[in-house]
Amino acid sequence: QQQVKQSPQSLIVQKGGISIINCAYENTAFDYFPWYQQFPGKGPALLIAIRPDVSEKKEGRFTISFNKSAKQFSLHIMDSQPGDSATYFCAASKDFGNEKLTFGTGTRLTIIP
Amino acid sequence: DAGVIQSPRHEVTEMGQEVTLRCKPISGHDYLFWYRQTMMRGLELLIYFNNNVPIDDSGMPEDRFSAKMPNASFSTLKIQPSEPRDSAVYFCASSATGDNQPQHFGDGTRLSIL
Numbered sequence: 295q296q297q298v299k300q301s302p303q304s305l306i307v308q309k310g311g312i313s314i315i316n317c318a319y320e321n322t323a324f325d326y327f328p329w330y331q332q333f334p335g336k337g338p339a340l341l342i343a344i345r346p347d348v349s350e351k352k353e354g355r356f357t358i359s360f361n362k363s364a365k366q367f368s369l370h371i372m373d374s375q376p377g378d379s380a381t382y383f384c385a386a387s388k389d390f391g392n393e394k395l396t397f398g399t400g401t402r403l404t405i406i407p
Numbered sequence: 408d409a410g411v412i413q414s415p416r417h418e419v420t421e422m423g424q425e426v427t428l429r430c431k432p433i434s435g436h437d438y439l440f441w442y443r444q445t446m447m448r449g450l451e452l453l454i455y456f457n458n459n460v461p462i463d464d465s466g467m468p469e470d471r472f473s474a475k476m477p478n479a480s481f482s483t484l485k486i487q488p489s490e491p492r493d494s495a496v497y498f499c500a501s502s503a504t505g506d507n508q509p510q511h512f513g514d515g516t517r518l519s520i521l
Contacts, residue, residue: 326507337411337498337512338450345507383450390506394440394463399449 297321298386300398307405313371315401317384320365324386328395329358329369332381341382342369345390374405409433411513413499419519425487428516431480432501440510441474441484442498450498456482489520 299318307313319327328343344351344358344367351358357370371378384398412431420426432439440455454464459476467474471490476482486493496517500510 328509335514337500337514339512340509343507343509391502391508394452394455395510396452397450 297396298384298398300384300401302401303399304402305404307374307403309374309376309405309407311374311405313369313374313378313403313405315369315382315384315403316366317368317386317398318364318366319386321386321388321396322365323388324396325389326387326391327358327360327367328385328387328391329356330383330385330397332383332400338383343391371403374403376405376407379403379405411499411501411511413497413513413516415516416514417517417519419521420489421521422490423488425485426489426493426518426520428484428497428499428518430482430484430499430513432482432499433511434480435503436501436511437504438502438510439476439482440500440502441482442500442512444496444498444515445494453484491520494518494520 297320301316329341330338331341332338342353342356344360346362349360355372360367382401385395387393387395414429438457441453444450453466454474456476474484496515498512498515500512502508502510
């Protein structure tokens with residue numbers, strides 16, 4: 295049973311544009327929602343994370359929007375740059391991250407000049 | 408900070424051979440996770456440990472897979488006998504106890520079973 299659904303599978307955005315990746319979850323016990331970024335040949339690395347007591351969190355060009363009632367959250371990358379080209383994974387966990395993460399299936403983002 | 412260290416980075420072996428993947432977590436981290444990544448199935452959690460004790464091994468595909476953590480600074484994932492369908496990138500990650508603690512991933516072992 296896939297508990298975290300991620301879309302789109304792949305995304306091409308022009309440099310300077312906004313990249314948007316969406317995730318939906320089913321388990322209302324989840325209380326920690328991180329996004330991980332993975333470059334080829336490397337392991338995933340934490341990009342930004344949010345807890346359900348806030349609706350938005352921003353760090354530089356990266357913003358998470360969270361809709362608790364709809365059980366959805368999304369990653370927005372403003373002013374997308376070629377260096378942002380990577381695979382992005384959303385994830386969810388219970389107990390504020392002290393339990394295992396359930397990952398989405400990933401989005402391969404390509405930023406074109 | 409050395410990060411999570413995995414070895415080997417690449418492993419190519421023939422079907423039926425035993426494969427051992429190794430992981431050194433970040434010092435002071437209480438949790439250790441083993442993942443498998445494939446194009447078809449994405450990133451799957453195989454097993455995780457807390458304070459060297461296995462907590463959840465429900466993701467281990469079958470009895471051919473086993474994982475151990477004999478001490479806080481070392482873990483192994485063993486496949487015996489290996490099969491071509493085990494070909495994947497295997498990641499180890501570690502994290503500290505506490506709210507919102509991120510998992511830190513190693514660079515993975517790319518395993519090819521011929």
